[in-house]
Each structure stands twice: as structure tokens, then as C-alpha cells.
Amino acid sequence: MSSVARLARRALTKVWGTPRTEPWFNNLKQEQIGEVWFESPQDTPLLIKFLFTSQSLSIQVHPDDEYARRRHGCLGKTEMWHILRADEGAKIAIGLRRPITREELAAVAGKPEILELLNWVEVRPGDTFFIPAGTIHALGGGLALCEIQQLSDITYRLYDYGRDRELHIPQSLDVSRLAPGNERRHPVPIESGRELLTECPYFRTEKLVISAATLCEPHHIGVVLEGEVRAGDELFGSGDAFATGDEGCEIESEHAVIVSVTAQCERAETAK
DSSP: OOSEEEOOEEEEEEEEEESOOTTTSOOTTOOOEEEEEEOOOTTOOEEEEEEEESSOOOEEEOOOHHHHHHHHSSOOOOEEEEEEEEOTTOEEEEEESSOOOHHHHHHHTTSGGGGGGEEEEEOOTTOEEEEOTTOOEEEOSSEEEEEEEESOOOOEEEEOTTOSSOOOHHHHHHHOOOSBOOOEEOOEEEETTEEEEEEOSSEEEEEEEESSOEEEOTTOEEEEEEEOEEETTEEEOTTOEEEEOTTOEEEEOSSEEEEEEEESSOHHHHTO
16 A cells, blocks of 8 residues: 555435535535445455434444354444534433343333433534444434444444334344443543544544644544645545555644544454
């Protein structure tokens, strides 16, 4: 891989999407864009997305690696969210308000009563949340965020607000954590202009504020959230992403904010 490569991206329309995707995606047709996916570099077992919501997403949960391999022959899904924009009062659900039993969850699965069991959190731009596999969660409307996740698209829906989409209640009951959870992550300063957002067995993410030339280490993915960055011979603006190769590269900007992502293990290892 050369010193730096632009990551291709594709937009997906969703029933809960929105035309409000600027400045991270130029939505000239004003479509109901819900997700923008970046193509992962080879041997990187991660998927990076932007999500844009106009209404609530389903109440859902993802399996861990062991369950996903056994049932689907693929990876599980642990993820994180970094909030970019939040309308006043916008919320997410992350985990449960109190401990419950499997029988209690089964009794409300597929019903609006499940909403009362969830830990709803009002969010603001800059907030970061970690969602381990097994955590029941949901996004509300009025949000834009960057999601970093394992390279998996296995989602089990517990409730979908009456939309005509399949629910996956038996699987959800198998994998859901039944204890309270609120995995809000507070940034940990590393050095000037550099903060740790999240670290787990699958990925490490940092927030970088760039105001001069700096070195981007090998095998990193940079997601530009704000401003413009020159990396190698290319210019990257808000909503672009790039990957560095074996030698890393110098990046420079008068002002830019980047989420830097590093895989903690290779795709071949996690897919065993």
C-alpha cells in the first residue's frame, strides 16, 4: 500500500435517514441518506460509517464473535459512536436502566414497553459512547455521528416502532446483556491536540486537532470531521477518510479535527 490512500465511500438510503448530511456528505439529490460506508483497507477488520437520523432506529443488539461465528460464520459486532451533531433533546439508548431477567426481556420484546427499560441519554456533539457486543441500544432522531465497528453487519432487532421489518427476538434473548450499562467515554488527554476516545480488543480511536504538520503513523485510518487536511499529495475535507501504508505519512492543516482509527488485530485473526 502506498503512503496514503483515499477510502472509497457509498451512501445508503434508509427509512430513518435524512437529507441533512452536510458537511460530511454532499447530498445534492436531497435523498434520505441514513449511512455512508467507507471501504476498509485490506486486512483491516473494521467498518467506518457516518450515520444521519431523522427518526428513531430500531431497538437492537449485536452478537459477540463466538455467537456470530457459530450462527453466521462471521464476526460479531462491537462498536463506538462519536456524536457530530445533535438536535436539541436528541437521545440515544445504551444498555438498561436496571437489571432484568431473560423472562422480563422476553415479555416486552416486540412491544413499545421495552422502551421503558432502556437507559436513554441526551447527547451533545463531541460525546463518545462504547457499545460492546450484547448491549441493547438505539439511536434517536436528529443525530449525525461517526461509527467505528467490527467488520460485521449482524443486527438483531427487538423492537422497530411498527415498521414492517423482521424482528429477531430469540437471537436477541440469547445475546443480550441483562445488567445496566452506560458506556459513555470521557476523552483522555495524551498530549496537546491528541485525546484517546476508546480502546478495546478490536480498535483504538483518538481525536486529533491538527494545526501544523504532523506525522500520521503507519496503518492508521484518518476520518476528517472538520476542516481540510493534506496527506501525501491529496487534500481531504470534512467527510473524507484516508489510510496510511507501511511508512505512514506527514499530514498538515491550518485547522482540522480528525478521528484516528487503528485496528487492534488483523482481519485474518478475528475471522478464525
